[in-house]
Amino acid sequence: MMLMQTVSSLFPTDGAGRHALRLAFLRLYGLRPLDSGDDPRLTTMSSLTVDAFDTLVTRPVYQASDVFLMIGVILRNRRIISTTASEWKIARHSAENALAIAVAPREVLLDDIYKELVSRGVLSAADARQAQDIELGLEHKLSRPIAANIDLVNAFESRGGSVDVLSDTYLPHDDVCRLLSQAGLHLDHTSIHTSSQSLTTKRGGELFRHTLGKTRGVASQTLHVGDNLHSDVWQARAAGLAAAPYLTGRPNRYEMTLRRTLPQPALLGSIMAGSARSVRLGRVFPSLKQQAIWTTSASVVGPLLFAFVAWCLKEAVRRGLKTLYFLARDGEVLLKVAKTLLPTCAPHLTCRYLHVSRRSLHLPAVVEMGSIEREWILDCATERTFRSLLSRLDIEPVEFLKFLPATSPLQTKAPDALLSPADVTEMAYALDYQPVCDLILERAAQRRATCIDYMTQEGLLEPGNIGIVDIGWRGRLQRSLCRAVMTEDPGFAKRLHGFYIDLTSQPSDSGSFSTFSTESGDRSFSWAKRGPLFEIFCAAHHGTVLGYKTDLKGRSTPLLASQDNPVAESWGLLVQQDAVVAFSREAAETFNLAHINPLDHTTALAKAACDVTRLFVEQPDRAEGDAYGSFLHAEDEQHERFEEMAGMIDFNPVSLARRLTGHHPGRRISFWPEGSLARSIPFWLRGSALSMFKSMPGRDT
Incomplete structure (x- = not known):
């Protein structure tokens, strides 16, 4: 018995190192x-x-006895019992345990349990038959x-x-x-x-x-x-x-965290954790990478996006919004999650997908050449070629150069060469020339015309308050949307509200903003600084939106860089989205059976989502680091440069010095340093290395 208790106490632990020790202990006893x-x-x-x-x-519940709580909720709603669901659970347990002692070692039967409940006065004979049928029916549904x-x-x-x-x-x-x-x-x-x-x-x-x-x-x-x-x-x-x-x-470490973080009401944490586990166990893949993506999506990404979308829907209903637009491309999976919640939680809210991107909105938003416009044009300019920087303005180098003096250093710049800091300074000077400004405003007006056609068709110019959903960071996409639409509807900003995971800034005169990070209450975790990871979580099946065009039927349609997303799809995008939607559907259906509206508990769900996300970000295991670290991410607006999310770290002193001093063709060491550490360090050092990294002086989470 002591051995059993010792081994049992080891089971709840997690992490590759402790898992290996647990297996070694079991094998010591031939297990x-x-x-x-x-x-x-x-x-x-x-x-x-x-x-x-x-x-x-x-x-899809954390422990089997939680089914009794669900039965209690149903019985109370049908007025079969007057006690609380918790009191029913206790009575149901007590009857079963008493019979188990009385008939040991024989098994207790369900018929006998309900007869015992009748004899104790908990139920009438007729009600006992109903309650027993409810229990059996629920077992089949769950x-x-x-x-x-x-x-x-x-x-x-x-x-x-x-x-x-x-x-x-x-x-x-x-x-x-x-x-x-x-x-x-x-x-x-x-x-x-x-x-x-x-x-x-x-x-x-x-x-x-x-x-x-x-x-x-x-x-x-x-x-x-x-x-x-x-x-x-x-x-x-x-x-x-x-x-x-x-x-x-x-239960894995994420499922235990969900249950622990959501203690009340008891079924809230039980269903979130149980849904994550049932989805995690619901599919098996031959590839370790695909299995890691499925497991992470069921245990981390699914609960995060479910909580975020539930909060968006609750706030949209509270604000009396007419339509909620999920912005491409992050909004693709978010809309799928929303559709699992809408029928029971927000049936009167309309949710739609809006094809937009930085590339399709920022240029149409240029109605003047102010400081914000100049900042956008020159953003990350030293990481771009002369041609690619001008392409965001729909301008070819030859068109641009004809307005510059013959003595400008840009006249001899190779179109496909990276811009130097001196070149960027010359570009800034060039933006002061009126002919250059006129050309930019002309191209912006052309782009804006097709953009407005699309927005009109999608209903953004119809009366009524609307909301947009995106994962966020600087709020510039909402600003650009406002600037473009306000050329047709000057009051558009007053009726637009944006919902985001996090924002580092909220541009003025661009509508109002709300952030999920505020709802979670944990300001020590910087969601925005982990932006690339959340962009992976919300990766979509299609390429970026380049602009808009009119088809042969006169309908405005988005012009996509590609109809598919081969880089993400080869990584495992379909696996991730399937798991996220499976979790959302599982949680939504089980909450409905338990008569719980998740929109009533968005603060608690946000806190739990933050905790599991933070655990994944800061303490990944090797399989998670390999799976998500190998995703090829493009940070630039034109999606021209792809790099691994968390590349392997070469600890050779010379190689590491080249990385740290910038003498390397790649970017910084990693978009996700913890993922790189998890991939590069032996399991017996991984926990210590990640803990040391977390506590490094001056490190910002």
Whole structure:
């Protein structure tokens, strides 16, 4: 028993180093966890027995008993009980535990539990039948497959191996069979053995012997897989079976953080954490990189974007906004998340996708040549060529140069050479020439005409208050949108509100702004300075918006750099978006079953989202660092220069010195330094290195 408690205390820990120590401890006692279908024991054993709950199927709640809370909510809403959901959970638990003691070692049955509740006066006989039906119905609605183990069992059986499922459960046998069948398990019902049918249990050891006797299985040739250390390991071994603990289904560090950060109401944290886990376990990939993307998206990106969008919808409803526009390209996945929430949380709000970009809005917004316009034109100029800098103004070098004096150094500048600081100074002088200003304003007016056509078509010039959603940083896109539209509707800024994850500035005369970072309440974490990571989280399937054109039917359409996004798609974009949407749908549906509106809890959700995001950013493991660090990110407006988000660090002193002193063709060491460290340092040093980096003097989070 002491050993069991010691090992159990190790299970909740996380991180690559501690995980390795945990596995070493288990193996010291002959306990080798089952992590994949490639385990050699699956080829040497002739028979396989598998636990059902939290090994083959799971639920989108943190722990099984939280289902009782959901039942209590439903019973109270239907006026079957007058007590709170928490009080119902206690009564339901108490009845089950009392019966378990009374009939031990026999299994307790669901019928008996509800008869006990009737005898205690908790329910009438008629209400007990309703409540029991509700519990069974909810179990079916909440059951989710653990894909890796379903596939493992089906593959073992298809190779001719003998497979039996063993489950300690009070649920009726037929219901357990249906749950496993709907999860995709290809086993005959005679191969499923439940304690509710045999009245023997795994925890007492009898169910193993009962099953082996019934199937004539040989214990020494049988491997048992399950998540419970006592029932599935110690008792299996006592019955002569080999045992393989299944640990992957236990909550990971992000799921534990979600549950811990959202203590009240109890189901809020349970559903967020449980939804993350059920989605994480719901798909399996052959590639470690794809699996890491799926896991991170289910556990971190999904909860973050779900909380952000829930806050946007709540604020939009509170402000009486008519339409919420999700700005390309970050808004693509955000709109998909919104669509999972709209039917139950904000059915009267219209949400749409708006094709915009820095490239499609900044030039149309130029109605004068002021300091802001000059700042935009010359932004990061030394990282651009003469041609690429002018391309943002729709001007060719030859057009530009004809207005400059013959003595200007730019006259001899190679169009495709990078601009030097001296060249940028000459460019700034050139912007003072009136003919150059006139040319820029002319091209801006041409771009603005097609831009206004598109905005009119999409409804932005219709009366009523509207909102826009983007991840943010400097607020310049909203300013440009305002400047362009206000040439047609001078009052547009008064009816426009922007929702962002974070902003470093809020331009004046550009509408109003709100930030999710303020809602989270944690100002010590700088969301904007981690901008490239959030841009990966919101990567889209199409290329950037170059501008607008009119098609043959007279309809204004966006002109895209490409119809797809091959760089992001080859990395794993589809996997990420699928996981984010799967989490959002899972959480939204489960909240609806529990009669919880997430829009009523956006402050708590924002805090939890901040905590899991910060944990990922500051303490990534190797798989996360490799997966997200390898994403090719383009920071520039024209998306011409791609670099790894978190490249490997070469700790050779000469190479590192070249990086730090700028004598390197690349940019700074990393967009995400912690990711680079996670990729470059051995696991036994990784935790210390990341902690030291976090506490470095003068380092800004």
